[in-house]
Amino acid sequence: MSEPTPLARGPVAVSPAVVRDGWEVDARIATGALTLSDESPLAKVHVRAPFDGAGRAALGVGFGRTARADLGTGEVLVVGSGPGEWLVLGAPNTAGALRASIEQRLAGTGEFTTVLDLTHGRALLRLQGAAAAAVLAGVCAIDFGDAVTPNGAALRTSLAGVVTDIVRDDRQGVPSYLLHVERSSGQYLADTLLDAGGPSGLEVTGFRGLA
Template identity: 85%
Template sequence: MSEAPISRSPVRPGTATVRDGWEVDARIAAGQLTLSDETPLAKVHVRAPFDRASRAALGVGFGRTARADLGTGEVLVIGSGPGEWLLLGAPGTAGALRAAVEQRLAGTGEFTTVLDLTHGRALVRLTGREAATVLAGVCAIDFSDAVTPDGTALRTSLAAVVTDIARDDRSGVPSYLLHVERSSGQYLADALLDAGRPSGLEVTALRGIA
């Protein structure tokens, strides 16, 4: 019997292991400032008319995030642009998540598109009290709590790459999900590690959505 195929992120793992059908980094950071490759998370992209019935059905407006249960486990819904949403779920749930979203939007009467982008995009998470300092080294956005608090979503240039950013704090600690084209994944990870080296940034294993 042939072995199941292994999916691979564009971000190269230092010490590789397989989790949920993906090759991921097995390292566990000892420090308080970490970068994790979250590319294996299910990624479903939605386009629909801005600020109408689909927005109400998804429960999240432009520039904000919220957690929801669509029947596939906990999902992070990100209002990534006007009439655009990115939904992140546990690895391996993309098909079920896409179906659940399509069902939820079917009753809106609006023309919508729902796409599975899981293998076509890269996603990393930067977590720690000094995370905003690291981001300031590669981006001109003000990442202070007053300007970009927990639950903020935005699209900007990060290290000269167009990036969707969602602040999604973990147990009160600042944490940022950074979503880019697959081809830019390794470049962005390297840029963040370079910017975070003075602050002690370390690579750690996949953290997941919960």
């Protein structure tokens, strides 16, 4: 008798649950215009390299910005999350291949770099909808207007008292924000956003992925 395949679980409680790509994810499908989803199954690879060196050119994006790219494992989102820091998000179960691909890409730069798989140690939420900026503004002092934080912007700040990477990643013209935090803060942040977004009709929906 074969052993059952172990399931991976994100930090946010799901009910009802369904299995996708080996992960237990929320089975709900929201119908409203403002949604919150747990995107923790996405591969999360953290890169450190000199702020303005060859590694930056190899990754194709600078501090505070994002770009879609194919680094050898399919389309990924490359985020300039800090000075000399990048967060690369890819499809579920690709973290190992993505890490190896990035290491190979950076090997020829001659610079000291580190590439770490953070997939299971971090939480990733997506808040999406026309009212998403207003919800975030209720728990954060940042100006989320288009003039200050347009699509493709990335920043690190305190969101509801938690250090958070905030990435604006609009989908089909709809404002959408990826929120990357330590795994231990994932449930707290989800609960806080649901409370803040309740008056605006915020609903939980299932895992969406990068597409």
